[in-house]
Amino acid sequence: MSAREAILARVRAATAGTQVPPAPEVIPRAAGTLTEDPLLRFRRLAETSGSTLDAAASPAAAPGRVAAYLKEAGLPQTAVVWPALAALPWAAAGIAAAARAPRATDAIGITAACCGIAETGTLLLLSGGDSPGATSLVPETHIALLPRACIVCDLEAAFARVRAEHGALPRALAFISGPSRTADIEQTIVIGAHGPRRVHIILIG
Amino acid sequence: MEVISDKFRAAAAESLANTQLQRALARIPERFVAARARAAAEFGEFEPLRAAGAAIRERTLARLDVLLERFEAEAVRRGASVHWAVDAAEANRIVLDIARGHGVRRIVKSKSMVTEECALNDALEAAGLEVLETDLGEYILQLARERPSHIIAPVIHKNREEVTELFSARHRRPRSTDIAALCQEAREILRPQFFAADMGISGANFLVAETGSVALFTNEGNGRLVTTLPRVHVAIAGIEKVVETLGELAALARLLPRSATGQAISNYFTLLTGVRGATESDGPEAFHIVLLDNGRSRLLGSELRPILRCIRCGACLNHCPVYQTVGGHAYGWVYPGPMGAVWTPALVGLERARELPEAATFCGQCQVACPVMIPLPDLLRRLRTRTTAEHLRPARERLALNLWGYAARHPRLYALLTAFAARVLYRLGGRRGWVRRLPLAAGWTATRDFPAGEGHTAREVLRRERSG
Ligand code: SF4
Numbered sequence: 001m002s003a004r005e006a007i008l009a010r011v012r013a014a015t016a017g018t019q020v021p022p023a024p025e026v027i028p029r030a031a032g033t034l035t036e037d038p039l040l041r042f043r044r045l046a047e048t049s050g051s052t053l054d055a056a057a058s059p060a061a062a063p064g065r066v067a068a069y070l071k072e073a074g075l076p077q078t079a080v081v082w083p084a085l086a087a088l089p090w091a092a093a094g095i096a097a098a099a100r101a102p103r104a105t106d107a108i109g110i111t112a113a114c115c116g117i118a119e120t121g122t123l124l125l126l127s128g129g130d131s132p133g134a135t136s137l138v139p140e141t142h143i144a145l146l147p148r149a150c151i152v153c154d155l156e157a158a159f160a161r162v163r164a165e166h167g168a169l170p171r172a173l174a175f176i177s178g179p180s181r182t183a184d185i186e187q188t189i190v191i192g193a194h195g196p197r198r199v200h201i202i203l204i205g
Numbered sequence: 206m207e208v209i210s211d212k213f214r215a216a217a218a219e220s221l222a223n224t225q226l227q228r229a230l231a232r233i234p235e236r237f238v239a240a241r242a243r244a245a246a247e248f249g250e251f252e253p254l255r256a257a258g259a260a261i262r263e264r265t266l267a268r269l270d271v272l273l274e275r276f277e278a279e280a281v282r283r284g285a286s287v288h289w290a291v292d293a294a295e296a297n298r299i300v301l302d303i304a305r306g307h308g309v310r311r312i313v314k315s316k317s318m319v320t321e322e323c324a325l326n327d328a329l330e331a332a333g334l335e336v337l338e339t340d341l342g343e344y345i346l347q348l349a350r351e352r353p354s355h356i357i358a359p360v361i362h363k364n365r366e367e368v369t370e371l372f373s374a375r376h377r378r379p380r381s382t383d384i385a386a387l388c389q390e391a392r393e394i395l396r397p398q399f400f401a402a403d404m405g406i407s408g409a410n411f412l413v414a415e416t417g418s419v420a421l422f423t424n425e426g427n428g429r430l431v432t433t434l435p436r437v438h439v440a441i442a443g444i445e446k447v448v449e450t451l452g453e454l455a456a457l458a459r460l461l462p463r464s465a466t467g468q469a470i471s472n473y474f475t476l477l478t479g480v481r482g483a484t485e486s487d488g489p490e491a492f493h494i495v496l497l498d499n500g501r502s503r504l505l506g507s508e509l510r511p512i513l514r515c516i517r518c519g520a521c522l523n524h525c526p527v528y529q530t531v532g533g534h535a536y537g538w539v540y541p542g543p544m545g546a547v548w549t550p551a552l553v554g555l556e557r558a559r560e561l562p563e564a565a566t567f568c569g570q571c572q573v574a575c576p577v578m579i580p581l582p583d584l585l586r587r588l589r590t591r592t593t594a595e596h597l598r599p600a601r602e603r604l605a606l607n608l609w610g611y612a613a614r615h616p617r618l619y620a621l622l623t624a625f626a627a628r629v630l631y632r633l634g635g636r637r638g639w640v641r642r643l644p645l646a647a648g649w650t651a652t653r654d655f656p657a658g659e660g661h662t663a664r665e666v667l668r669r670e671r672s673g
Contacts, residue, residue, distance in 0.1 A: 004289040007444065007498045011270040014506030020267040024257035027456040030469065031249030045469070101486035104400055120470040129484025133433045137426060155455040168283075169416050171481065171488050172433070175474040180426035182388055183466070184342035185365055186229070187236040187358060190388040193341060194395065195426025195473070 029154050030119050038118035038151045039203075045121025049178030050191060051199040058204065062145050063093035065202050066110065070095070073198070075141060079108035083130035085145070101132045102139055109139035109196075113146040115161055116201075119154040120177055123201065126162065127172035136176060142196040144176075148205040206324040206352065210537035210549050210558035217564070220531040229362050230532055237358075237523035240467025241574065248463060258460045259578040261453045262514035265445070266505065272414040272447045273496065279417025283479025285492040296497045297328035300406070300439055303493050304334055307437045309403040315421075315428040316340035317408025318356050318517060319441050319497060321539045322552070325406070337402070339395050339427040341388060348375055354533030356540065357465050357519035362532050395427075405431035405489070409442035410516070411457060412494075414449045418478040419494065422461055422471040429473055438489035440477075444496050445513040457516060460576040464518040500552045508587050512547045514577040521571035521581060527564050536561060543571035543581045550588055559597050562588035623662045631660030 001009070032041065043053055054069060056062045070077055078096045081088075086099035102109055111131065113123040123144050127133045136142045152158050155175075162169065180195030191197055209216070220226055245251035265272060277287045288303075290296035304312065312334055314320065326336045326347075338347040342359035346352065348371045353359030360368075365382050372387060373380045376394055381387060407428060411420040419440045421428045432438050448454055454476075462468040481488035504513055522528045522542030533541035538558070540548040546561040562585045571581040592598060598606075612619045633640045634657020643650045 002289070003291045003295060003498075006291055007289055007496070007502055008270050008273065010498075010502035011273070011444070011505060014502060015267060015269055018267045021260055021263045023264065024260045024456070026253070027257050027452065028248075028250035028254045028459075030459070031247065049470075049472070104396065122470055122474075127485065127488060129482060129486075132486045133429070134487045137429050137433060155458060156452060159451045159455065169418060169476065169478045171477065171479055171485065173476040173478075174429065175470070175476075177470050177472050177474075180424065180472055182341045182425045183236075184340070184345070184358065184360055185363075185368055185384045185387060187232050187361065188384045190385045192392070193388060193425035193427070194339065194392060194399075194430055 027156075033119040033154055036118070038153055039148060041118040042116045042121055042151050045118070046116070046123075046178070046201055047121070049121055050181075051121070051178050051201050053201050053203065055203045056145075059145070060089055062202055062204060063088050063090045063095055063097075066143055067093040067095055069143070069200055069202075070108065073141075075108060079110050079143070080106040080135060080139065081110040082112060082132070082135055084128075085110060085112060102134050104138065106139045108141045108143065109135040109137075110143045110145070111136050113144045113150070113201075114165075115150040115152050115158050116146050117153075117155060117158050117175070118151055123176045123199075124158050124162070125174045125176060126166070126170040127174070128170055133172050133174060136174060137195050140192070140196055141198045141200070142176075142179075143200045143202065145202050145204055148203050206321060206539055208538045208549070208553045208557050210553070210561055212537060213535055213560035213564055216535035216537060217531040220535050225364060226362050226532050229364060230529055232361075233523050233529050237467070237519075241464055241520060241523070242467075244463040244467040244469060247469070248459070251463075254456065254459055255576055255578055257456050258516075258576050259514065261448060261456055262516070262577045264453075265448055266510065266513055269444065269447070269505065272449055273444060275414040275449075276412050276417055276447050277496075279415065280479070280494055281417070283417050285417065285479055285494055288493060288495045290495055290497045290499070292499050293323035293497070296323045296441060296495050296499070297325055299495055300325060300441070301328060301332050301334075303437070303439055303491075304329065304332075304404060307404065307491060309334065309437060311335045311337070311398070311402045312404045312406055313337050313339050313399055313402040313431050313435065314343070314406045315408070315423065315431040316343050316359065317406070317441060318353075318539060319408050319443055320406065321353065322499065323441070323497070325441070336406075337395070337398050339399070339431060340423075340425060341391050344391060344395065345371060348372075352534070352539070354541065355519060355522060356517055362534065399427075399430040399434050402431075402435045404437040404439065405435040406439045406441070407432055409440045409446055409494075410461065411454055412442055412447040413451060413454055413476070414447055416451065416476075416478055418476045420454055420458075421475045421477070422458070422473070423475075424466075424468075424472045426473060429475055432475065432477055432489070433487050436489055437491045437493070438477075439493045439495065441495045441497060444498055444501050445515075461516055461518055464520040464574065464576040504551050509547060509551050509584055511579045512544070512551060512584060514579055515544055515548070516577060517544075518576055520574040520576065524570040524574040526566055526568060526570070531564075536564075543585070544579075547581065547584045547588065555588060555591060555595065556597055559592055562592065620662070620664055624665060627658060627662050627665075628660050630657050633657060
């Protein structure tokens with residue numbers, strides 16, 4: 001008998017005749033998730049988790065805001081951007097943008113976000129041909145463009161949105177809440193473990 | 206990994222004498238217990254959420270076969286390969302075959318307790334493969350050749366000076382005892398390894414049956430690197446980790462980080478489904494998922510079944526007065542604390558971990574903190590009962606209990622012996638009437654005094670009163 005058959009046979013024998021308990025009637029959400037204004041909550045909790053926020057009136061205005069952020073942070077005006085965002089006027093804003101997958105040496109990665117989740121102030125990024133996962137991961141600074149209209153209440157709404165738009169799940173759903181961190185040494189929190197040290201969100205619209 | 210759980214008493218005594226360890230453990234109440242309490246209070250309806258979590262996990266266990274088959278079908282449909290392993294040795298063999306099949310030489314890993322359970326690194330290294338732990342804590346342990354002492358904070362037992370020593374011996378860079386500098390140093394050393402690796406190995410916090418996905422919760426980002434950059438990804442999961450729907454996953458996603466570290470959500474929560482698409486520039490070309498039994502299916506039909514709900518959050522460790530006092534290494538295997546005192550005997554055999562169910566005060570804090578409401582004290586009590594029923598208690602104790610049992614069935618003998626004992630105790634009590642040291646039970650009285658009594662048994666007193 002194969003391992004698969006052996007395991008399933010034992011599991012079947014052990015579960016035969018057991019009652020399946022009813023599904024929970026409600027899944028509670030964090031207090032305020034369904035009552036607070038989603039945009040305000042998203043901003044508040046994204047900041048709590050260590051992200052910074054800014055706004056731009058339209059996608060075309062985003063590169064200008066990116067340039068201002070980089071300047072203020074003392075960072076170079078050179079970035080790798082999602083191919084999906086290649087058409088934005090980067091050069092006009094003074095940013096040398098390369099629309100490709102990131103390399104180990106790229107310092108700034110710019111992505112879009114599929115949605116923002118108000119419950120926890122979390123970004124959701126989907127992987128795809130023109131939206132590599134590594135762009136939000138390898139560079140030390142991650143800048144995400146998030147349309148205001150894409151802010152949803154909770155995780156359930158985010159899943160529903162992805163399914164409505166894509167049918168099957170994209171290969172990787174990355175829910176990102178602030179810069180990477182570790183507390184492994186003496187339980188002391190240090191920002192910037194293996195992932196980005198800075199997460200900057202620009203709300204669009 | 207070698208099981209040394211039968212040495213709990215001796216190891217616990219050593220831990221108590223280790224002042225450095227005691228200082229490290231003293232951080233637990235604030236960093237974990239208070240943080241979880243704050244997160245639960247901020248959430249609001251945390252108790253109903255725990256009840257929902259328990260129900261979701263029970264629903265999984267009640268139809269585990271169906272959910273596993275569904276998970277397999279969905280994962281395969283998306284291009285992943287699903288492997289089944291009866292035990293740790295088979296899991297290791299499968300991973301090794303995968304590595305060989307893909308011509309892999311270098312492997313990067315993100316933290317996974319189930320691979321510790323299998324001692325996977327040893328198996329891969331023995332076959333000549335390079336394996337690198339990339340979670341900061343696990344990396345430190347790999348350098349120190351130690352095992353984790355906490356399932357969430359694996360190097361909780363070490364201080365920064367020890368990390369400095371390890372790093373300066375290995376990295377040959379200027380020494381620093383600054384924690385941020387140490388983290389930066391590890392980041393710089395490990396970064397090129399992610400790019401150079403052929404294969405990434407991760408665990409799985411959950412498997413989602415309806416989509417065939419693997420869910421991972423991490424803070425450092427190494428979990429994402431390990432599952433994004435190498436061309437092969439292997440995820441290893443215990444068969445109990447499956448849930449049916451994304452909705453159930455959402456509920457557990459609210460419970461896990463809050464219970465583990467007091468975070469409302471981990472920095473990175475990733476849901477991985479299938480292999481790299483034709484147009485994608487990253488993500489693994491091959492995605493292998495290894496489903497490990499290693500004794501779990503046997504537990505399913507046993508009285509210990511509720512432990513299979515466990516989502517490995519570590520809350521029961523943090524809330525346990527025994528864990529807080531002796532730390533994780535004393536438990537002698539992969540899983541410490543109350544959950545470990547159940548998992549270890551359940552997976553390696555009670556006879557090899559007999560002392561662990563004894564290492565509990567039955568204060569019940571673990572059960573109160575457990576996000577999926579596992580009745581841990583009850584499971585420990587059942588294990589204790591089994592220890593006695595299977596004659597696993599020490600010979601001297603069994604002899605003593607048998608003698609007592611004999612005496613208790615013979616009332617006259619019993620009266621004689623207890624009358625004698627009452628007088629001996631009275632004498633031992635001396636003028637102050639307190640017994641400080643009891644022959645044959647010196648271990649017990651070493652830390653306890655007790656009142657000596659008045660030299661008569663209750664029966665004697667009663668008889669005297671009646672006749673008087
Ligand atoms: S037994 Fe409960 S509290 Fe302990 S690790 Fe498992 S889920 Fe967490």
